[in-house]
Amino acid sequence: MTRGARKEGLSRRHRFAGRGAFVSALRSPRKLRGASSILHVLAGRPGQSRFGLALPKRIARRAVDRNRMKRLAREAFRRHAVKAAGLDLVIAGRQPFSRNEESRWVAEVRGLLDRVAGER
RNA sequence: GAAGCAGGCCGGACGGUCGCCGUGCCGCAGUUGCGGUGCGGAGGAAAGUCGGGACUCCACAGGGCAGCGUAGCGGGUAACUCCCGUCCGCCGUGAGGCGAGGAUCAGAGCAACAGAGACGAGCCGGUUAAGUCCGGGUGAAACGGGCAAUCUCUACGCGGAGCAACACCAAAUAGGCAGACGACGACGCGGCCCGCCGAGUCUGCGGGUAGGUGGCUUGAGCGCCGCGGCAACGCGUCGCCCAGAGGAAUGACCGUCAUAGCCCGCAAGGGCCGUAACAGAAUCCCGCUUACAGGCUUGCUUCACAC
Numbered sequence A: 001m002t003r004g005a006r007k008e009g010l011s012r013r014h015r016f017a018g019r020g021a022f023v024s025a026l027r028s029p030r031k032l033r034g035a036s037s038i039l040h041v042l043a044g045r046p047g048q049s050r051f052g053l054a055l056p057k058r059i060a061r062r063a064v065d066r067n068r069m070k071r072l073a074r075e076a077f078r079r080h081a082v083k084a085a086g087l088d089l090v091i092a093g094r095q096p097f098s099r100n101e102e103s104r105w106v107a108e109v110r111g112l113l114d115r116v117a118g119e120r
Numbered sequence B: 001g002a003a004g005c006a007g008g009c010c011g012g013a014c015g016g017u018c019g020c021c022g023u024g025c026c027g028c029a030g031u032u033g034c035g036g037u038g039c040g041g042a043g044g045a046a047a048g049u050c051g052g053g054a055c056u057c058c059a060c061a062g063g064g065c066a067g068c069g070u071a072g073c074g075g076g077u078a079a080c081u082c083c084c085g086u087c088c089g090c091c092g093u094g095a096g097g098c099g100a101g102g103a104u105c106a107g108a109g110c111a112a113c114a115g116a117g118a119c120g121a122g123c124c125g126g127u128u129a130a131g132u133c134c135g136g137g138u139g140a141a142a143c144g145g146g147c148a149a150u151c152u153c154u155a156c157g158c159g160g161a162g163c164a165a166c167a168c169c170a171a172a173u174a175g176g177c178a179g180a181c182g183a184c185g186a187c188g189c190g191g192c193c194c195g196c197c198g199a200g201u202c203u204g205c206g207g208g209u210a211g212g213u214g215g216c217u218u219g220a221g222c223g224c225c226g227c228g229g230c231a232a233c234g235c236g237u238c239g240c241c242c243a244g245a246g247g248a249a250u251g252a253c254c255g256u257c258a259u260a261g262c263c264c265g266c267a268a269g270g271g272c273c274g275u276a277a278c279a280g281a282a283u284c285c286c287g288c289u290u291a292c293a294g295g296c297u298u299g300c301u302u303c304a305c306a307c
Helices: A022-026 A063-078 A099-119
Strands: A030-033 A037-043 A050-054 A087-093
Touching: A022 A037, A022 A087, A030 A099, A037 A099, A050 A063, A063 A087, A063 A099, A087 A099
Parallel strands: A050 A087
Antiparallel strands: A030 A037, A037 A087
């Protein structure tokens, strides 16, 4: 069994597959509030956390900004220890995002992931 | 040299580490996969979705009406509301710019203010043989026309929906159809056989959802050169293959060098900042429109200076 993911990889195993796969995580009672977003947590497959983002157009009108947020958040998850915790994680954006907040957004995502990792 | 006009082009480069998507090869795994390695991986607008096509499915004898679109003339194109040439009108000293630029003896309609009267001819004053001639403050326009982006007429064009199109594969659940079995159940007055009904069980079939695959990137393609053409563009030789995701990859970090900006210096130069505007492919093309830090470049105009 060569299941072992590479140390810093982030492939499809760590994503949600299929339409509506987010829904169960979004309905989960475990939530962590950040400054501009909410992290939903649900128990998933052991050893492989999954990570997803729900960013409505309301938060970032332009496609570039939404892409940017996703990429930055994924990068944070990729390097984070929760990746092996076996949790389904979905970050739902709440507050509008503007372009000069990139570093703030990364810090927020890291903070949320730290809190989940610390809780267990 | 200073102002300006019209185009064309670029819109960081190189390297390293860690990742993501696609794909060729190799190895492992009876498949899904996993690992290694090579190669490819956002834009000039990918945007708005405004015109036009290709491609699918649906509809369709032929013709007309209605509706919509276009409008000097000629050309280009698969096609267009696009592009090129040219005429006319207006604007500009000029290079140039702008223009829905066919028709109002086929017909209808034309606001407000002013004015006696506004699309109909009459009215008022003077004059004459005679509606014969002259004038009428106003107003953009007053007897003669104007407006067709008001309807209309003429000519030409136009079927509808869209890749979430469409084609194929295909769980689970509910229901449909067919067949088999079928309770010590119902009916044939009772029992057995038999027939028939039958909850249910099994099998098969078809529709169909989730899901999957195809469509999906080689094309009105790109580059060089030659030829034809004032040009748009066309033809030909040779070379090239240039993203294909799918809740949606193209990212993060770090060096070096250049660019803009800022500071020091007479200068050579040094230092600071740290990649910068608009913005992220979604079936594919041709256009148009809109957004845009900074930079390169071609032709031309006017003015000034010099010879």
